[in-house]
Amino acid sequence: MTDRRVLCSCAITGGMSVPGQSAAIPITPEQIVDSAVAANAAGAAIVHLHVREPETGKPVSDLGLFKEVIGGIRERCDAIVQPTSGGGVGMTIDERARVVAECRPEMATFNCGSFNFGIFGVKPRPEMAPWEVEYLDSTRDYVFRNTFKDVYRLSEIFREAQTKPEYEVYEPGHLYNLRHLADQGLVDFPIHVQFVLGVLGANAATIEQLLHMHRTAVGLFGGDGFTWSAAGVGYPAQFHLAATSLMLGGHIRVGLEDNLRVALDRRAESNAELVEKAMKLAPLLDREPAGPTGARELLGIAAT
Ligand code: KMH
Ligand code: ZN
Numbered sequence: 001m002t003d004r005r006v007l008c009s010c011a012i013t014g015g016m017s018v019p020g021q022s023a024a025i026p027i028t029p030e031q032i033v034d035s036a037v038a039a040n041a042a043g044a045a046i047v048h049l050h051v052r053e054p055e056t057g058k059p060v061s062d063l064g065l066f067k068e069v070i071g072g073i074r075e076r077c078d079a080i081v082q083p084t085s086g087g088g089v090g091m092t093i094d095e096r097a098r099v100v101a102e103c104r105p106e107m108a109t110f111n112c113g114s115f116n117f118g119i120f121g122v123k124p125r126p127e128m129a130p131w132e133v134e135y136l137d138s139t140r141d142y143v144f145r146n147t148f149k150d151v152y153r154l155s156e157i158f159r160e161a162q163t164k165p166e167y168e169v170y171e172p173g174h175l176y177n178l179r180h181l182a183d184q185g186l187v188d189f190p191i192h193v194q195f196v197l198g199v200l201g202a203n204a205a206t207i208e209q210l211l212h213m214h215r216t217a218v219g220l221f222g223g224d225g226f227t228w229s230a231a232g233v234g235y236p237a238q239f240h241l242a243a244t245s246l247m248l249g250g251h252i253r254v255g256l257e258d259n260l261r262v263a264l265d266r267r268a269e270s271n272a273e274l275v276e277k278a279m280k281l282a283p284l285l286d287r288e289p290a291g292p293t294g295a296r297e298l299l300g301i302a303a304t
Contacts, residue, residue, distance in 0.1 A: 005290040006282050007251035007298055009194075009229060010044035010271050012036050014257030015088030016119055018135050019057030020128030022260045024269050028054040029065055033072035035271050039255070040079040042275035045295035047073060048082045048109065048257065058131065059088030061095040063102055070103055078292040080301065082107045082166060085154060089135060089142055093150045097157050106301050109194070110154055110165035112174035112181075116201030117144040144201075151177065155186035164301055166229075167193045170202035172216050179220045191226045192299055193217060194253060197241060198233030205237035207244050214248065227298060229253050235261035242278050246285040251298075254278045 012035050013026050026035040029051070036047040051065035052058060070081050085108050087096035100108045120140045124133045146154075158165050169175050181187050195213050198205030203213075210230055217226060229251035232241030238259035242252040254274040262268040262277055282289055296303055 001249040003249075003298070004286060004288050005294050005298060006246060006287040007046065007227075007229065007290050007295050008044045008275060008278055008282075009046035009048055009082070009251070009253040009255075010036070010039035010275050011048040011231070011253055011255030011257030012039065012271055013050050013052060015050040015059035015084060015086065016117060016139075017122075017257065018128060018132035019052070020125050020132045021122060022256065022267060024260070024267070025057070025256050026271075027052050027057040029068040029072060032069050033076070036069075036073045036079065036081075037076045038270065038272040039275050040077045040292075042272040043279040043289045044079065044254075044271075044275045045290055045292050046080040046082050046107070048084065048253070048255065050084050050088065050257070056129070056131065058135070061087050061091050061098065063098055066099045066103060070105065080107055080292060080295055080299075081105055082109065084109050086111045086144070086168065089138060093145065093153065097154055100161050100163050101157050104161040105163055106296075107164045107166060107299070108158070109168050110151070110158060111144070111146045111168045112151065113170070113177045114146050115144055115170060115199070117142055118200035121200065148177075148180075151181060152184070152186065155181060159188075164192065164299060167191055168196050169193055169213065169217075170196050170199055172203075172213055175213065175216050175220055182221075189221070189225050190300065191221065193226050193228045194231055195228060195241075196231045196233065196258075198237045198258075205232040205234060205241060207240065210241055210244055214250070227251065231258055233258045235259050236264070238274070239277065239281070243281055243285065246282055246287050252278055
């Protein structure tokens with residue numbers, strides 16, 4: 001590994017969880033901004049964002065909320081602000097993509113294939129409202145839709161907005177979908193790939209699967225064709241995949257969107273706490289956290 005810098009991304013709130021799962025999940029725009037700024041201060045160069053209806057905490061695609069959150073973070077820190085185009089249950093591709101077209105962020109997520117996305121295994125808790133229990137249960141019949149028509153259209157929207165895609169791949173087939181997009185001339189290299197492992201309906205969060213998917217990506221895009229990061233869903237996957245990625249020269253994603261625990265016997269109180277733990281791992285494995293400037297350099301994003 002010649003470049004020891006590591007990019008840490010923090011996924012602040014998520015669109016596939018409900019507030020009753022943890023009081024630590026930020027809900028209102030103010031809470032999301034505060035949490036993102038604190039995660040950046042703890043070492044996250046990228047903050048990955050969804051928005052929620054302030055009154056209920058339900059994931060939504062409201063452009064006004066996105067604008068409030070993105071503007072609020074930009075006022076207070078230099079993190080790369082990365083909104084989702086993945087959204088949450090029940091949102092159409094047009095609703096999901098609107099934040100890219102309208103806000104033209106420097107980066108946003110781009111999901112590379114359709115798959116079942118099951119969170120119905122999360123146990124209902126007394127603090128959950130009826131809609132939350134229903135939301136979780138509805139994913140027995142939920143397909144996270146990213147058809148070829150959708151991803152062709154999304155590619156155009158990202159290009160038009162000059163937004164760098166973070167390509168989310170959840171299983172090896174998504175890498176072949178991405179290769180197909182590249183063959184159609186819809187991808188600008190080098191690309192940035194996020195290996196998201198541990199979603200029920202896609203793949204397991206194992207080191208073997210991360211290695212397999214990384215090898216597959218090298219075969220399809222060449223070792224110099226992409227930068228990459230790993231996001232393990234759940235605990236201890238979040239930190240096991242972070243450690244593996246640090247060893248292999250990849251980047252890392254942590255945050256309450258993907259995992260609610262900081263230790264086997266302790267739930268996380270904040271996103272910053274998860275970033276701090278990841279930041280302790282990096283120097284142990286001879287990696288140096290990249291600040292927002294280094295992050296933009298690594299990703300080939302022009303300075304703002
Ligand atoms: N919720 C994660 C498993 C997106 O926002 O575009 C995947 C994700 C996708 O972060
Ligand atoms: Zn997300």
